[in-house]
Amino acid sequence: MIERDHDVHLGHPLPEGSWGNLRNWSQSGGFDPMRADESGDNTAALPSLDSKDPLRVEALHRYDRARAGNTAIAVQRLSNAGKLEPSDGPNAPYGYYCGWQVIGSGSRVDGGIYFGRKPREAIVVDMRRPGSTLRQVYDAWVQAICHGRDAGEVRRDLHDNLAQHVAELVATYMPYDEGAVHQLERLGVLQPDEPVDLDLFLHAKGGVCRHQVCFVGAILERLADQGWLHGSVSLERKFVAGWFSHAWVRFASRDGRIWVLDPAQRRYQTLDALDDGSRLLYGDASAAPAV
Numbered sequence: 482m483i484e485r486d487h488d489v490h491l492g493h494p495l496p497e498g499s500w501g502n503l504r505n506w507s508q509s510g511g512f513d514p515m516r517a518d519e520s521g522d523n524t525a526a527l528p529s530l531d532s533k534d535p536l537r538v539e540a541l542h543r544y545d546r547a548r549a550g551n552t553a554i555a556v557q558r559l560s561n562a563g564k565l566e567p568s569d570g571p572n573a574p575y576g577y578y579c580g581w582q583v584i585g586s587g588s589r590v591d592g593g594i595y596f597g598r599k600p601r602e603a604i605v606v607d608m609r610r611p612g613s614t615l616r617q618v619y620d621a622w623v624q625a626i627c628h629g630r631d632a633g634e635v636r637r638d639l640h641d642n643l644a645q646h647v648a649e650l651v652a653t654y655m656p657y658d659e660g661a662v663h664q665l666e667r668l669g670v671l672q673p674d675e676p677v678d679l680d681l682f683l684h685a686k687g688g689v690c691r692h693q694v695c696f697v698g699a700i701l702e703r704l705a706d707q708g709w710l711h712g713s714v715s716l717e718r719k720f721v722a723g724w725f726s727h728a729w730v731r732f733a734s735r736d737g738r739i740w741v742l743d744p745a746q747r748r749y750q751t752l753d754a755l756d757d758g759s760r761l762l763y764g765d766a767s768a769a770p771a772v
Contacts, residue, residue, distance in 0.1 A: 517725035552585035555596035590698040600673030614680035644749035651744040658687025690745035711735035
């Protein structure tokens with residue numbers, strides 16, 4: 482179930498010291514808030530985390546499960562409107578909407594639906610649907626990378642060069658294109674909290690971070706389901722009051738590596754390769770100051 486006992490501390494000045502200066506880090510090219518899922522005009526509202534906060538270590542990379550998390554807020558909105566079917570099961574910790582499990586941190590991606598913190602289109606990610614373009618893209622992509630190679634070689638390649646493969650996949654099928662989303666909005670096909678298939682954005686050949694992470698998450702999840710990769714997939718989100726709301730893919734490889742795959746920010750790295758500012762942004766507990 483969603484954790485509702487604690488809130489995360491957001492919107493306070495960032496202290497000097499071990500956390501560094503996130504604003505300067507962002508302005509130096511570490512993060513572009515204009516390519517976040519939602520951006521705000523007030524860049525003074527930056528996050529701070531109390532080193533004694535019980536969430537700091539146990540759930541730092543799970544902001545989305547906290548009361549201030551994007552998914553938690555969306556779930557509350559749907560529940561208040563009587564549109565959410567609750568669930569205690571591990572496959573749908575956030576409940577169901579119209580038969581799809583709500584996608585959030587740690588949940589399945591394929592067969593799910595992804596809601597915004599604020600009401601906007603609800604993205605359906607479902608390769609099981611007849612004629613799924615997402616499934617066709619996956620099948621064609623896997624066929625291409627398997628061509629002329631045995632299964633073992635393909636697995637090693639995906640394991641060793643995951644970042645490169647994901648970056649090329651995004652560039653080919655789901656490049657960052659805010660204009661494509663605005664065009665669909667003008668056509669009236671994107672309505673608040675109304676389901677729309679991810680296929681629509683694949684046909685439009687572009688999307689923003691929420692569409693890109695749904696795409697990458699579903700592809701990696703199916704690779705893992707079919708044994709091409711060994712690890713687990715989670716769509717992670719972070720909301721910083723007055724500044725931005727953002728999403729990325731976290732892939733925990735069986736060999737212990739944690740990948741941060743953020744198409745909108747063009748960042749495809751392991752956590753241990755990130756600088757301190759990036760670790761704060763992506764919620765790596767190892768970047769926290771000592772208590």
